[in-house]
């Protein structure tokens with residue numbers, strides 16, 4: 484089962500470069516959350532800080548009773564077992580085949596017998612759709628397969644929290660759609676807490692339960708997907724509409740300099756991805772629930788899927804399990 488991550492007053496700098504001033508928010512247990520932000524806003528630094536690879540200048544990161552920045556090295560070693568991390572490039576060892584890559588954390592962190600390791604590795608390969616590829620070297624498979632192999636390795640110690648750093652970078656839209664479906668299916672099956680860093684607006688619109696935007700040394704917003712997608716925050720609107728006009732500049736140092744131009748309207752909210760078996764995830768919210776509760780009218784065309792079905796109106800019918808395609 485997933486656990487909550489509670490971040491309080493986090494500040495991080497490298498020399499005179501301040502990455503964030505004061506970040507506070509909670510990543511809800513068992514849900515899928517995504518962090519977005521222009522390049523260089525410290526998204527990767529944030530994930531590394533969560534697992535204690537980097538230390539913040541100040542602030543707290545609570546995972547149940549533990550405050551990650553205050554753990555001793557040997558305690559951090561134990562803490563990291565609770566996290567599965569998918570790095571940007573999969574971070575596989577090029578000289579090892581997929582089997583040995585995925586077995587690596589089990590051999591490092593546990594005293595399991597080789598027969599048990601084999602069972603677990605083959606199970607995780609199957610979970611990510613890579614059965615039969617265990618003998619391949621990372622250089623012999625595609626970028627998408629490398630990501631999935633990295634994901635299998637991240638899953639191997641049954642983590643409660645899964646972090647993924649731009650899992651969709653360098654993937655075509657179809658491979659990205661498959662990977663997003665895999666995240667939803669894994670979340671439904673494992674119930675772990677997922678935190679995904681992405682640049683991909685398409686992913687951010689359909690995958691997460693919660694979204695946040697890092698911008699100008701701050702987390703400008705973090706909350707339910709429907710809240711963020713209908714937000715009037717100019718940086719959020721600019722980002723989701725991929726516009727040049729707005730507070731996000733060409734480079735970090737240009738951010739906030741230009742704020743001229745119309746704030747674009749919010750885009751329709753697409754239905755959230757369902758698990759492949761058609762059953763909602765335990766933590767999944769009813770489409771439109773946040774909007775109704777807060778009296779916000781959804782942008783026209785929201786919650787209509789590509790078959791023309793309205794998920795807000797017909798949720799009870801649509802969520803009934805369907806035969807797998």
Ligand SMILES: Nc1ncnc2c1ncn2[C@@H]1O[C@H](COP(=O)(O)OP(=O)(O)OP(=O)(O)O)[C@@H](O)[C@H]1O
Pocket residue numbers: 497502520521522523524525526527528529682
């Ligand atoms: N170990 C380090 N030492 C010094 N500066 C660093 C270090 N790691 C990251 N930085 C700087 O911190 C800033 C944020 O980097 P980070 O990689 O987290 O950005 P990002 O938001 O993930 O960007 P992108 O979306 O382009 O991957 C960058 O300016 C980077 O140069």
